[in-house]
Amino acid sequence: MEIRYYISLAVALFCIGIIGVLTRRNAIIIFMCVELMLNAVNLLLVAFSKMHAATAMGKAFPGMVSDAQIFVFFIMVVAAAEVSVGLAIIVMMYRNTHSTDVNFLNRLKN
Amino acid sequence: MSITEILFWFLTALALGSAIMVITAKSPVHSVLALIVTFFAISGHYILLNAQFLAIVNIIVYAGAIMVLFLFVVMLMNLNAGSEPQKNRVLQFAGLISGGCLFLVMITALMKSDVVDKTVQMNDGDHGLINNLGKELFKNYLVPFEISSVLFLSAMIGAVVIGKKEKIEK
Amino acid sequence: MNNVFQLVWLIPMLPLAGFLINGLGRKHLSKTMAGIIGSGVIFIAFLLSLYVFFSVKNGNTDVAHYFDFINIPALKIGFDLQVDQLTSIFLLIITGVGFLIHVYSTAYMHDEEPKDFAKYFSFLNLFVFSMLLLVLGGNYVILFMGWEGVGLCSYLLIGFWFKNTNYNNAARKAFIMNRIGDLGFLLAIFWLVNKLGTVDFRDVFANVSKLSTFDITGITLLLFVGATGKSAQIPLYTWLPDAMAGPTPVSALIHAATMVTAGIYMIARSNILYTMAPVTQTVVAIVGLSTAILAATIALKQNDIKKVLAYSTVSQLGYMFLGLGVGAYTGAVFHVMTHAFFKALLFLGAGSVIHAMSGEQDMRNMGGLKKYMRITHLTFLLGCLAIAGIPPFAGFFSKDEILGAAFAKNPLYYGIGVAGAMMTAFYMFRLYAMTFLGKFRGTIEQEHHLHESPRAMTIPLIVLAILAVIGGWIGIPEIFVHGGHKLEAFLDPVFAQGNAITVKNELAHNTEYMLMVISVALALVALLYAWKKFSAYQKAEKEEAGLGKVLENKWYVDELYDAIIVKPLRSIATYLNNVVEKKGIDGMVNGVGKAVNYSSRQIRLLQSGQVGTYVLLMVIGILVLFIVQLFL
Structure with a gap:
């Protein structure tokens, strides 16, 4: 497959994530959209790593190919940690306001 | 059209469709379920790319752990379709437009770049196998790997502290 | 020669010291002490001036350089004191007349609080200091410093009774009018610095040929603007009559010894510049002449005794400028000197009258003071005769010299000048007659209060009267006594440069005699007419009408401005x-x-x-x- 399909797919997923963040008010949904965007990026990384694997350069330096996948692995690690903290915050917020509406959190204004 | 291509398009359609489901579903539970489907589709893509390790990790960490956590939280809060207040229509529209613009801009940029026509190695190559990645991880990326454990620890403590502090205040 | 210059700096410094002592110690000094200090420093300065004068008379003139005042590459201005014939004459006038006025003031101001009394004397000393600095300055900048100091002191003294708003306004008017003139002076100095790079009198006069005609005309006109402000000429003269708001001795000081003569001095000092700028000379002559006439006409109808004297000063200053304008520098300085004597005398006499009348200044309420105040009356009469130009009193010689020079330049100047002299005689004897002759027209209380002034006031009057009589004898015209004009011979070095260029129209002796006879005869006629008309003056109830009203309101110049x-x-x-x-x-x-x-x-x-x-x-x-x- 050509790389452009993968890039287009990743961009589409990413933009769907962005639209989700922009249009929804539920903090959990927004959070999920962020995860979706992360996954779009992960997919792109893997696709590029495999693109390089097909080239002569990739064959000469196999580390270059696997580096990208290690990166994806670390992104997942960080995402997992982020989710645990983020969800804790959302839960706390829900306990305080009985809502997950991000617009309740407009205290930044003052 | 080879079976790989058929699978690619099928998974692509599945991922996009369920991603749209994520942001359009009224009920958060449906969103979570749609997201899980998206993650499965992305894992399928990983397998097509012969990145088996990542595909498994993606399923275990995302679809398994993270999304279950989400599901738990959603159910714990007893959120349903009616509970989410709707955003201002203008803002929703603006968000849609700007997201669409971003998509267009990026696609246009992609079309102008010179990597467009390069092909991706499918169903082949052993870079993504656990054997290779494991060696790589524990040879060259040992320190970041260990540090990520510290990250997890701090995230765990953070989550506990955030949860606990609240109780004390109450 | 050095010993003279070791002492010269003391002349201005003594009044300054007096100013500081009286000014700083005004709360602790008794009136007697303040008076003694204030008059004493001037007296010592007068003695020093005499010493300087005799030293100068022996040909001992120089510039004493004390320290650098401004020292930058482009310009070097030293703190120089210059002593020459012109300066020494002015030194004598200032310190001599100034001393008499100080003595007079001790009696005149006796009703003031001790604090104000000392303040008054400190201002007076500062005034004399500024004026001395002005005439001693060896360059235009030092002159300007004195010039500004004089303006400041006039402000302080005119507004001495500062609780009265009108007096404050008069003081402000004097200050502002002076400032307008000062601007012209300052611009002239800048112009000089720009063109010649120096402000030293000697350097400027030595290099005067380097200036273009346009530059000289511009500089002299600007200097003249300064002089019109300080010496009360058209168009900046209106402050001087208003300056009567100050105590009478201050008026005497301003009119006779200091301040108004500054403009004359400055132009006489810069005579070479003016001689080289005929256009400016014409302007000076015309302005002087018109001021003389205008002020004289106003003086005809004033009823305030001090106002009449004030306008007569403006008028006499006009004559001096006429003299400067027609190149009779000696005549102008001569007239400054004689004018200092008789004008100080007249003002002090008027002060004596006002003192006796308990502050009343309106002549319509006076009359018949002759029998109450014998000394004042006699001295005042002498002063009037002197200013009217009756021989052999001082005013005759100086005024005649100016008028003679004016005739030589342009007979029209002479004609107008004589008309002015006639008016002078008329209004002075109107003043005299209304004040001293006839019947007393004031209230009964005032009549009981009438008395001769104390000795501290009459002695200066007597001294000044003597000077007013004999002061002219140092300048007897050549046609009467050969070599009689001692002043001209004395001042010759100062004006030599200017006189060398001036085209002298020597008058025939017959013409000169005729001119004298005409002016004296006309003055006598005016004098007798006024004497006759006003010795039996009765208070007129009706308002003045027509020209009289215009004159009474001073041609409405204040309103016009x-x-x-x-x-x-x-x-x-x-x-x-x-x-x-x-x-x-x-x-x-x-x-x-x-x-x-x-x-x-x-x-x-x-x-x-x-x-x-x-x-x-x-x-x-x-x-x-x-x-x-x-x-x-």
């Missing part, structure tokens, strides 16, 4: 204040503030606190950056 200068300026100022200041500048400043306020209020709406909005904006920002990065 008010209408053409003050009012437009004020309306411009109001306009600037209301429109430019409030709407323009304030509007600009406030507008900036308002714009910031408004825009920040609008921008603040973006800070809604809504996370969604922030994210949206962030995305838009990213979008813009992408577009810029990728496509532009």
Whole structure:
């Protein structure tokens, strides 16, 4: 497959994530959209790593190919940690306001 | 059209469709379920790319752990379709437009770049196998790997502290 | 020669010391002490001036350099004191007449509080100091310092009774009028510095040929503007009559010894410049002449004894400028000297009268004072004769010299000048007759109060009267006594440079005799007419009409200035204040503030606190950056 399909797919997923963040008010949904965007990026990384694997350069330096996948692995690690903290915050917020509406959190204004 | 291509398009359609489901579903539970489907589709893509390790990790960490956590939280809060207040229509529209613009801009940029026509190695190559990645991880990326454990620890403590502090205040 | 210059600096420093002692110790000094200090320093300065005078008479003139006042590469101005014939004459006038006025003041101001008394003497000393600095200065800058000091002191002294608003206004008027003139002087100095790079008298006069005619004319005209301010000429003369607000001895000091003679001195000092600028000379002569006539006409109808004297001073100053304008520098200085004697005498006499009348200044309420105040009467009469130009009194010689020179230049000048002299005789004897002759017209209380003034006041009067009689004898015209004009011979070195260029129209002796006879005869006629008319003066109830009213109101010059200068300026100022200041500048400043306020209020709406909005904006920002990065 050509790389452009993968890039287009990743961009589409990413933009769907962005639209989700922009249009929804539920903090959990927004959070999920962020995860979706992360996954779009992960997919792109893997696709590029495999693109390089097909080239002569990739064959000469196999580390270059696997580096990208290690990166994806670390992104997942960080995402997992982020989710645990983020969800804790959302839960706390829900306990305080009985809502997950991000617009309740407009205290930044003052 | 080879079976790989058929699978690619099928998974692509599945991922996009369920991603749209994520942001359009009224009920958060449906969103979570749609997201899980998206993650499965992305894992399928990983397998097509012969990145088996990542595909498994993606399923275990995302679809398994993270999304279950989400599901738990959603159910714990007893959120349903009616509970989410709707955003201002203008803002929703603006968000849609700007997201669409971003998509267009990026696609246009992609079309102008010179990597467009390069092909991706499918169903082949052993870079993504656990054997290779494991060696790589524990040879060259040992320190970041260990540090990520510290990250997890701090995230765990953070989550506990955030949860606990609240109780004390109450 | 050095010993003279070791002492010269003491002449101005002594009055300064007196000013400091009296000024700083005014709360602790008794009146006697303040009077002794104030008069004493002037007396010592007078003795030193005498010493300097005799030293100068032996040909001992020089410039003493004390220290560098301004020392930059382009310009070097030293603190120089110059002593020459002209300076020594002025030193004698200032310290001599000044001393008499100080003595007189001790009696005249005796009713003041000790604190004010000492303050008065400190101002008086400062005044004398400034004037001495003015005449001693060896360059235009030192002269200017004295010039400004004189202006300041006149302000302080005219407004001495500062609790009266009118007096304050008079003081302010004097100060502002002087400032206008000072600006001209200052510009002239700048011009000189620009063209010659020096302000030293000697250097300037030595290099005068390097200046173009235009430069000289410009410089001299600007200097003359300064002189019109200080010496009360058209158009800046109106402050001087108003300066009567000050105590009478101050008026005497301003009119006789200091201040108004500064302009004459400055032009006499710069005689070479003026001689080389015929245009300016004509301007000076015409301005002097018209001032002389205008002031004389005003003086005809004034009823305030001091106002008459004030306008007569303006008029006499006009004669001096006429003299300067026609190149009779010696005559002008001569007239300054004789005028100092008789004008000081007249003012002090008027002060004595006012003192006796308990502050009454309106001549219509006086009359018949002859039998109450014998000394004042006699000395005043001598002063009047002197100013009217009756031989052999002092005024005759000096005025005649000026008029003679004017005739030589242009007979028309002479004609107008004689008309002015006639008016002088008329208004002075109107003043004399209304005050001292006839019957007393004041209240009974005032009549009981009438008395001769104390000795501290009469002695200066007597001394000045003697001087007013004999003061002219140092300048007896050549046609009477050969070599009789001692002053001219004495001053010759100062004016030599100017006189060398001036085209002298020597008058035939017959003409000169005739001119004298004409002027004296006309003055006598006017004198007798006034004597006769006003010795039996009765208070007229009816208002003056026609020309008399115009004269009584001083040709409405104050009103004219008010209408053409003050009012437009004020309306411009109001306009600037209301429109430019409030709407323009304030509007600009406030507008900036308002714009910031408004825009920040609008921008603040973006800070809604809504996370969604922030994210949206962030995305838009990213979008813009992408577009810029990728496509532009």
